[in-house]
Amino acid sequence: HLKVLKLSRVRVHDDEPPCSFPSLKNLQVDISYACDESLQKFYHHCPVLKELRMEGELDTFPNVYCQFDVSSESLKALYIKLQSNYDDDEEEEIYTFKIKAKNLESLFIDEDILTDYEMEELISLVEGNIQIGWEDYQYGMSGRIFFNNAFKIIRGLTHARTLTLGERITGVRLISFW
Numbered sequence: 001h002l003k004v005l006k007l008s009r010v011r012v013h014d015d016e017p018p019c020s021f022p023s024l025k026n027l028q029v030d031i032s033y034a035c036d037e038s039l040q041k042f043y044h045h046c047p048v049l050k051e052l053r054m055e056g057e058l059d060t061f062p063n064v065y066c067q068f069d070v071s072s073e074s075l076k077a078l079y080i081k082l083q084s085n086y087d088d089d090e091e092e093e094i095y096t097f098k099i100k101a102k103n104l105e106s107l108f109i110d111e112d113i114l115t116d117y118e119m120e121e122l123i124s125l126v127e128g129n130i131q132i133g134w135e136d137y138q139y140g141m142s143g144r145i146f147f148n149n150a151f152k153i154i155r156g157l158t159h160a161r162t163l164t165l166g167e168r169i170t171g172v173r174l175i176s177f178w
Contacts, residue, residue, distance in 0.1 A: 020045045031056035031068070031082075044071070053079040071100040078104060082111035099156075109153065110166070116149055119156030128157040131166030 004026040024046040031054050043049060049072055070078060080097065095115035099107075102121040109117075110131040132150060157163055 020047070022047060024048070025050045026053075027051070028053040028055070031066070048074050050074060051077040051079075053081075055079075055081040057083050065096075067096040067098070069098045069100075071098070073101075073103060075101045075104055077106040077108075079108045080111065081108075082115065084112055107157070107160075117153050117156060119153075122156065123159050125157060125160045127162045127164075128160040129164045129166070130154070130157075 001023050002021060003023055005021070005024055006028040008030045025048055027043055027046060027049060029043070029052075043052060052070065052072075052075060054068070054070075078099065078101065082095065096118070097115055098118045099122070100120050103124050104122055105124055105126045106129075107122070107125060107127070108129045110129075112133060130153060132153070133146070154163075154165075
């Protein structure tokens with residue numbers, strides 16, 4: 001009968017078959033320590049999941065590539081919050097999120113890393129809220145990966161009725177839009 005589950009600093013082991021949570025509607029996970037397929041197998045066994053919150057700090061495991069597949073028929077709200085605390089001018093794609101959720105209504109992304117997002121079937125999206133980048137960072141030519149990923153997110157939200165771009169993204173050179 002569990003409806004809400006919050007996992008922090010937990011690693012899901014893949015040694016045994018994943019159990020099912022038939023009533024779980026709200027899941028919050030700290031992805032700082034769970035960069036593996038077992039976490040995905042965990043939330044894929046939540047058939048009525050409505051809200052998924054994924055939060056993490058990159059400096060917990062820098063330079064480790066992580067791919068998350070968020071695929072759900074029941075998901076209505078997805079929150080992704082990622083932060084980094086290290087100063088590294090080298091832009092490297094550390095995270096990739098593949099989002100396939102045709103019933104998703106709300107997508108919130110708040111991060112300074114800028115991961116790579118691949119979005120498909122977001123046909124029910126009502127609201128997108130995007131807050132990306134660093135407040136006082138001067139993006140030079142090395143920011144090309146960042147800008148490409150930022151525009152990829154915006155292009156993925158074409159079905160949204162409302163799109164909010166936070167102050168950090170609007171501080172990014174608007175000349176890039178032209």
